[in-house]
Amino acid sequence: MRRGGGASRLNRFITHLQGFLLPLLFLVVWEVWAVHLDNPALVPRVEAVLNVLLHPFSELIGTGTLAWNTGVSLFRVLFGFSIAVVLCVPMGLVMGTSRVFFRLVNPLVELFRPLCPIAWIPFAMAFFGVLSVPQLFGVRYSDTILDSVQVGMVFIIFWGGLFPILLNTIYGVTGVRTLWIETAQILGASRRRIFRRVIIPAALPAIMTGLRVGLGISWMVIIAAEMLPGSDSGIGYLIMYSYELAEMNILVACMVMIGLMGLLLNRGLLFITARVSGWQSLER
């Protein structure tokens, strides 16, 4: 009994270890490389990167803290992404249900879809400049994090989320099983009730997939946007600025942070997905 327990604990330990093996090897190779090269302006030591990551609230090269810049980027993304969700999910629901509306809007969608959201960045900069969201509403300075949310950035985050959300919602709605719709019909449900109580819940798993893909793209796009001239905060800006100052340890720490936050956003949405449409994974 004890032996069995010990063996299974050992097994579990080994299983855990397997996941850490390659990342650990990567770190070791990195460290050996850094020591060998001995040029912190090119390849920083692991310890120097960790030092930045473990002190997220200390001031960095005159641009605020790592935590602040990460927070600004996250806030921008969640702001723009929320607008994308609020506009694109209903639009996809209507496009998926109404053939007329689909025929009307789809050519436009197909026209813009191949356009990489990053290609919108210069346009957005030219059009909106550094106008912040409060300024758009006539408030010059609101003294909140909103002052760091530029309209142009919201615009391109919106474009990042737009198509994954829209297309997955349409796909979800058109893929609802005929059997479920007919079942609702023969149980006397009105069109309105079929839409609310059958089509939306049945399409929800696909919609959630769209949100996850869209949020992932939005997160990539915002980093790119923050790297461009005219930007004054955010993790993309911090990366670019540390590049200019050859502070490679900060640069790499920012990269790690981008990865971690991307992971976190994805996990967050997976958590919500399991809550709202958990039936799907159990169905098959």
Place this chain on the structure above:
Amino acid sequence: MNRLLIDGVGKVFNGDNTREVTALKDVQLSAGSGEFICIIGPTGCGKTTLLRLIAGLESPTSGTIRLDDQPIDGLNKSCTLVFQQFSLFPWLSVLGNIAFALDSKGVPKKEQKREALDLLRLVGLADAAGSKPHELSGGMQQRVSIARALAYDPEILLMDEPFGALDERTRQKLQDVLLDLWRKKRKTILFVTHNIDEAIYLADRIIIMAIEPGRIVNNLSVDLPRPRRRLSAEFTELHVRIRDLLEIPE
């Protein structure tokens, strides 16, 4: 009195390349109030199409379907259909599925739970009220589907091979459950099957269909007293007769 009257009904589907498929041709059928009718026939004889026409999910190419002398136009609100496939909404609990049908009847939210539980008790599944469909076996899911159909309280209950995907034992058990419900609720039932014994065990009347084109070829009354014994001489004799009519080789 004939409640349901199907008069000269035909259904032609337009396949690909303008090839037309005659699913049903000149179907003549009537069903009295409270009658239990089984429809039996080979695959492709239009059994399912016939039920879908009665339910109003499709409209006939020719002929009329009348209910109490009113022609059916669009969805037929007086019937509901139990599908062969498991058709419970997977995102709703068993109770939620039944409440969906009660909603259509305008049953107030407060009374829905009590009524749903009453119906679940009728099909012997009161304990499963909180379960999700995927937690139930196929037989249990079909019982819930039947309870949900009864919650809609139709005048005519259409059933499309509801026990087709179940094993023999479960199937027989559910046949008894259904007969019991039929006795209590006195619904008119049109039950499609391709199982001869099932038809003989359940029906007041058996409609036999044939293919190419889908049509009714025979109409047999089953006069055996209930409960019917599946291995009795009369039962077997009827079974053999239907086999002959369906042209099934020995």
